[in-house]
Amino acid sequence: MSEQSPLDLAEGDPFGPHNLPYGVFTTPAEPERRRIGVRIGGYVLDAGAAALALGSPYAALLDRPTLNPLLAAGRTAWRDVRRALTAWVTVPAHRADVEPLLHPLDDVTLHLPYEVADYVDFYASEHHATNVGRMFRPDSEPLTPNWKHLPIGYHGRAGTVVVSGTEVVRPRGQRKAPADPAPVFGPSVKLDIEAEVAFLVGTPTAQGSPVPLADFREHVFGLSLLNDWSARDIQAWEYVPLGPFLGKSFATSVSAWVTPLEALDAARTAPPARDVPPLPYLDDSADEEPGGFDIRISVAVNGHVIAEPPFAGMYWTAAQQLAHMTVNGASLRTGDLFASGTVSGPELHQRGSLLELTWNGRDPLALPSGTRTFLEDGDTVTLTAWSPGPDGTRVGLGEVTGRISPSPGG
Amino acid sequence: MSEQSPLDLAEGDPFGPHNLPYGVFTTPAEPERRRIGVRIGGYVLDAGAAALALGSPYAALLDRPTLNPLLAAGRTAWRDVRRALTAWVTVPAHRADVEPLLHPLDDVTLHLPYEVADYVDFYASEHHATNVGRMFRPDSEPLTPNWKHLPIGYHGRAGTVVVSGTEVVRPRGQRKAPADPAPVFGPSVKLDIEAEVAFLVGTPTAQGSPVPLADFREHVFGLSLLNDWSARDIQAWEYVPLGPFLGKSFATSVSAWVTPLEALDAARTAPPARDVPPLPYLDDSADEEPGGFDIRISVAVNGHVIAEPPFAGMYWTAAQQLAHMTVNGASLRTGDLFASGTVSGPELHQRGSLLELTWNGRDPLALPSGTRTFLEDGDTVTLTAWSPGPDGTRVGLGEVTGRISPSPGG
Numbered sequence: 001m002s003e004q005s006p007l008d009l010a011e012g013d014p015f016g017p018h019n020l021p022y023g024v025f026t027t028p029a030e031p032e033r034r035r036i037g038v039r040i041g042g043y044v045l046d047a048g049a050a051a052l053a054l055g056s057p058y059a060a061l062l063d064r065p066t067l068n069p070l071l072a073a074g075r076t077a078w079r080d081v082r083r084a085l086t087a088w089v090t091v092p093a094h095r096a097d098v099e100p101l102l103h104p105l106d107d108v109t110l111h112l113p114y115e116v117a118d119y120v121d122f123y124a125s126e127h128h129a130t131n132v133g134r135m136f137r138p139d140s141e142p143l144t145p146n147w148k149h150l151p152i153g154y155h156g157r158a159g160t161v162v163v164s165g166t167e168v169v170r171p172r173g174q175r176k177a178p179a180d181p182a183p184v185f186g187p188s189v190k191l192d193i194e195a196e197v198a199f200l201v202g203t204p205t206a207q208g209s210p211v212p213l214a215d216f217r218e219h220v221f222g223l224s225l226l227n228d229w230s231a232r233d234i235q236a237w238e239y240v241p242l243g244p245f246l247g248k249s250f251a252t253s254v255s256a257w258v259t260p261l262e263a264l265d266a267a268r269t270a271p272p273a274r275d276v277p278p279l280p281y282l283d284d285s286a287d288e289e290p291g292g293f294d295i296r297i298s299v300a301v302n303g304h305v306i307a308e309p310p311f312a313g314m315y316w317t318a319a320q321q322l323a324h325m326t327v328n329g330a331s332l333r334t335g336d337l338f339a340s341g342t343v344s345g346p347e348l349h350q351r352g353s354l355l356e357l358t359w360n361g362r363d364p365l366a367l368p369s370g371t372r373t374f375l376e377d378g379d380t381v382t383l384t385a386w387s388p389g390p391d392g393t394r395v396g397l398g399e400v401t402g403r404i405s406p407s408p409g410g
Numbered sequence: 411m412s413e414q415s416p417l418d419l420a421e422g423d424p425f426g427p428h429n430l431p432y433g434v435f436t437t438p439a440e441p442e443r444r445r446i447g448v449r450i451g452g453y454v455l456d457a458g459a460a461a462l463a464l465g466s467p468y469a470a471l472l473d474r475p476t477l478n479p480l481l482a483a484g485r486t487a488w489r490d491v492r493r494a495l496t497a498w499v500t501v502p503a504h505r506a507d508v509e510p511l512l513h514p515l516d517d518v519t520l521h522l523p524y525e526v527a528d529y530v531d532f533y534a535s536e537h538h539a540t541n542v543g544r545m546f547r548p549d550s551e552p553l554t555p556n557w558k559h560l561p562i563g564y565h566g567r568a569g570t571v572v573v574s575g576t577e578v579v580r581p582r583g584q585r586k587a588p589a590d591p592a593p594v595f596g597p598s599v600k601l602d603i604e605a606e607v608a609f610l611v612g613t614p615t616a617q618g619s620p621v622p623l624a625d626f627r628e629h630v631f632g633l634s635l636l637n638d639w640s641a642r643d644i645q646a647w648e649y650v651p652l653g654p655f656l657g658k659s660f661a662t663s664v665s666a667w668v669t670p671l672e673a674l675d676a677a678r679t680a681p682p683a684r685d686v687p688p689l690p691y692l693d694d695s696a697d698e699e700p701g702g703f704d705i706r707i708s709v710a711v712n713g714h715v716i717a718e719p720p721f722a723g724m725y726w727t728a729a730q731q732l733a734h735m736t737v738n739g740a741s742l743r744t745g746d747l748f749a750s751g752t753v754s755g756p757e758l759h760q761r762g763s764l765l766e767l768t769w770n771g772r773d774p775l776a777l778p779s780g781t782r783t784f785l786e787d788g789d790t791v792t793l794t795a796w797s798p799g800p801d802g803t804r805v806g807l808g809e810v811t812g813r814i815s816p817s818p819g820g
Contacts, residue, residue, distance in 0.1 A: 118569045123652060137651075144650050149593050150584055154652040155565035155659070159528050159743045160617060169618040171738035174560055174689065183559050185689045207570060207661065208579040208818065234738065240554050241547075242533060242564040243653020246738040249565070251617065279584065279595045328581035328644065328656040329817075333569045408618065 006102045007089055009041045014396030016041070017090050018389050020082065021257040021398055022067055022222070024113035027103060034065035034111055039257060039398070040089050043102040050088050053097045058084055067114045067258065071202035071221050072334040078202065078221060082262055110256035112163040114200065117333035119161055119252065120325060121196075121228055121341060122153040124316035126272075128344035131356045136236065148276035151316035151324050153338070156228070157249035161337065164256050164400040168229055170377060170407040171250035175233035187407035188231035190361070191375040194342040195299050195309050195352035195383050198226035199318045200258055201336035208329040213284050213291075216319035217261060219332060223318075224255040225297070225383045225400040226339045232355055232374070254337070255383075257398025264395060267387035269294040269312050281327050282320050291317030295397065297343055297385040299352060302369040309343035309352040311385075377406040416512045417499055419451045424806030426451070427500050428799050430492065431667035431808055432477055432632070434523035437513060444475035444521055449667060449808070450499050453512040460498050463507045468494055477524045477668065481612035481631050482744040488612065488631060492672055520666035522573040524610065527743035529571055529662065530735060531606075531638055531751060532563040534726035536682075538754035541766045546646065558686035561726035561734050563748070566638070567659035571747065574666050574810040578639055580787060580817040581660035585643035597817035598641035600771070601785040604752040605709050605719050605762035605793050608636035609728045610668055611746035618739040623694050623701070626729035627671060629742060633728075634665040635707070635793045635810040636749045642765055642784070664747070665793075667808025674805060677797035679704040679722050691737050692730050701727030705807065707753055707795040709762060712779040719753040719762040721795075787816040 009016050017040065025037040025044050037044035048063030056062070058081045061070040070081065088094050123129055126143070129152075133142030146152065162168075170191055176183035202221035205211060211219055228248060235247025271292040277283070284291045295311035321338055342352040351357045354374050358364055361373035375381065382401040389395040419426050427450065435447040435454050447454035458473030466472075468491045471480040480491065498504050533539055536553070539562075543552030556562065572578075580601055586593035612631035615621060621629055638658060645657025681702040687693070694701045705721035731748055752762040761767045764784050768774055771783035785791065792811040799805040 118567055133651075146584075146586075146593075146647055146650070149586075150648060152648065152652050152655075154655055155567055157528055157565055157740055158568065159746065160740050162617070169739050172620075173738045174556075176556075176559075183556075183689065185691065207572070210582075231738070237556055238560060238562065239651070239653075240556070241543075241649070241653070242562050243649070243651070245562075245564055246734070246740070249735075249740045250738040279593065281595065324656070325659075328583045328641070328660040329579050330567055330570050330656070330659045336569065 006043045013041050014386055014394040015039050017086055018393055019263050019395045020085050021259045023256045024111045025108040027108055036062050036064055038085055042105050044108050046101040049101045050098055056084055068334055074203050075218050082260060115335045116158040116161045116337050117335035119156040119158040120153050120338040121156045122151050122321050123341040124151055124314045125344045126315040127346050128342040135360050151321045154243045160249055161252045161254055164253055167405045168251045168402045169405050171231050172407050173234035173246050174237055176237045188233055190232035192230045192232050192354045193381050194228040194230055195297050196226045196228055196339045197223055197311055198254055198337050198339040199223050201332050202334055204334050205332040207331040211322050211326045213319045213323050216322055222258040222260040224258050225385055225397050227253040227383055227400050253400050253402045255398040255400040259397055264293055264387055266390045267294045271317050272313055272315055281323055291319045295385050295387050300382045301367055302380055304367050307349055307351055309350050310345045311343050313345050314340055375404050377404050379404050416453045423451050424796055424804040425449050427496055428803055429673050429805045430495055431669045433666045434521045435518040437518055446472050446474055448495055452515050454515060454518050456511040459511045460508055466494055478744055484613050485628050525745050526568040526571045526747050527745035529566040529568040530563050530748040531566045532561050532731050533751040534561055534724045535754045536725040537756055538752040545770050561731045564653045570659055571662045571664055574663055577815045578661045578812045579815050581641050582817050583644035583656050584647055586647045598643055600642035602640045602642050602764045603791050604638040604640055605707050606636040606638050606749045607633055607721055608664055608747050608749040609633050611742050612744060614744050615742045617741040621732050621736045623729045623733050626732055632668040632670040634668050635795055635807050637663045637793055637810050663810050663812045665808040665810040669807055674703055674797055676800050677704045681727050682723055682725055691733055701729045705795050705797045710792045711777055712790055714777050717759055717761055719760050720755045721753050723755050724750055785814050787814050789814050
């Protein structure tokens with residue numbers, strides 16, 4: 001043990017013991033052995049090894065290759081495991097056991113930490129939906145008549161949800177501008193990002209059992225940043241009448257870190273006032289706990305911040321999305337992931353997609369790495385975020401990053 | 411062994427040794443032990459037990475609780491296992507070993523035989539899409555401009571795909587007729603069926619590797635009947651702009667039996683002439699094997715046949731759907747299921763949904779069980795089908811059935 005312990009964090013470290021997000025990692029020495037890790041400062045604690053070393057009853061949940069057993073264990077287990085972990089990284093008596101089980105972040109490989117069951121993407125920012133409506137349906141009201149009555153969402157492709165760091169191959173597909181006589185096929189020329197927050201379901205439900213607003217915490221384990229890569233040209237040509245398909249299904253990147261809901265208690269915030277009263281199953285006006293989360297997102301292209309979307313302003317909350325998604329009796333499975341939709345605020349600098357930032361290419365962005373309308377091959381996009389934590393601290397959300405590689409033959 | 415063996419099938423039995431669909435079953439004696447079964451006549455052969463009894467090298471694929479290992483084993487294994495099964499049920503020398511492993515169909519419980527990875531639903535019948543367009547968008551061309559250029563599809567909810575026989579609870583949700591001032595919430599009053607054929611993916615692909623038309627048989631193991639239950643009132647209110655969501659996600663019923671593609675070689679048929687030339691990745695005009703399947707579907711409500719939709723007339727083939735679904739680089743997983751969309755032919759009696767049969771309720775059907783526009787609580791819907799087999803035989807497809815139970819509190 002060195003004098004300077006990895007557990008002696010700098011004042012205000014956003015990955016301090018008040019945070020403790022979960023992931024799954026391997027080491028170069030054992031590249032096949034996936035293990036659950038908990039991030040603390042710049043280190044990953046081998047949580048399963050710690051549980052075994054300390055004789056914890058939670059070894060059965062932590063000494064595993066994925067988070068799924070912990071996710072399925074339910075809210076009481078989530079709380080108890082978190083308490084144990086907090087003790088392991090804060091109580092001096094544990095240091096001798098814990099320190100040898102810490103791996104510098106740079107020395108490990110992070111993996112998708114759970115098996116995604118169903119993936120649903122919502123459309124919950126009024127600013128985003130309004131911007132998109134103005135661009136794609138200029139002759140109609142920007143918001144469709146249903147928008148303020150229900151959180152619009154659709155199912156995405158669970159099999160192409162990839163962990164942060166995975167290269168994203170530029171998709172090929174059909175596109176057709178309105179003036180073109182016929183569609184053409186080729187690499188997307190409008191490859192975009194969507195800065196989102198994704199919620200991860202732990203506790204499943206039976207078919208026919210809706211989840212009321214008040215039960216949100218019984219079912220949702222935590223959240224992560226997510227980039228819902230979108231090929232705008234493919235999407236625009238395909239999406240009427242059944243919604244987005246190939247314009248989205250090629251890849252969705254999610255952070256390697258899942259922040260437990262409990263770490264975000266201080267980030268709870270009231271959602272915007274709703275100018276249309278929601279139906280009772282969506283009415284959160286009397287809820288004790290505010291349904292929003294104050295999450296400050298940064299979107300960077302090649303290291304340069306291009307937007308800072310505020311999650312606090314989302315019209316529909318995650319609890320409303322969960323209540324809506326299940327009100328028809330649809331069941332939940334452990335590993336279901338549902339994302340917010342692009343987070344955009346009212347200001348230009350708060351828009352979470354290049355589509356909005358450049359107004360569909362009309363207003364290019366001047367970046368240090370060159371002028372951009374949409375993404376170019378070789379571009380790296382990184383989302384980071386933080387939330388207010390207890391006592392003036394910050395809770396860091398694990399980043400999600402991805403680099404665009406060229407289409408094969410494209 | 412009785413004189414009359416279960417293997418002595420009636421002449422022309424549609425579940426003869428030329429068929430051999432796969433399922434998963436349990437017996438009342440061992441209700442927890444799921445096993446792979448192969449249907450022969452009115453019996454289920456315990457395929458794993460047969461493989462073990464006969465010392466087959468395929469026991470590792472057949473003595474399993476799901477089809478997933480067999481699905482993942484690839485086309486050569488599919489062919490070889492089928493050859494072995496054919497010998498077990500036809501070669502007299504095997505009878506003494508095989509007959510004790512046959513269970514009468516009525517004595518077993520059938521289960522969903524594979525884990526569904528992603529579920530995609532297409533929209534491939536020109537007649538269906540035209541009918542729906544006329545009803546839902548009366549002021550526009552019935553087919554959207556993209557319809558003849560690409561097989562339109564969207565992702566459905568994999569977690570609510572249920573096996574034939576599962577009760578379907580009437581979903582609740584929001585609906586709003588155009589003249590209504592605001593949406594109301596309650597049990598769907600337009601619960602419908604969609605008669606479809608679903609294709610099951612066996613061999614997975616890596617992200618970034620499209621599946622060309624010619625590789626269809628390398629990846630698709632077989633097919634099943636599917637009923638994509640649809641709440642038309644919920645769907646109509648929610649589906650613009652991102653497509654169907656809660657109007658579909660409450661339940662999708664699939665047959666307990668998967669018919670291997672090889673059993674349908676004699677059912678291959680040319681798809682309709684395409685009046686718009688497809689882009690090269692969808693152009694099957696030079697393919698040696700015709701891309702269509704001659705499958706004759708019957709839709710019955712409470713035992714009364716209300717429609718006979720012809721699958722042979724589908725505009726887009728399953729091979730085209732697979733090529734399209736992956737052309738953007740989306741990967742396939744073992745257990746991916748993609749369905750055709752409602753099968754409707756040009757005639758009134760060939761329409762695969764009540765929406766079309768009753769023209770959205772305008773023209774009720776007079777059934778022995780009463781007049782129907784959409785489904786009522788207690789109704790049982792059953793899809794059956796057959797295809798031409800070798801030498802004038804018929805290949806039966808396993809039925810898919812479901813009964814509507816009332817909404818809770820509804």
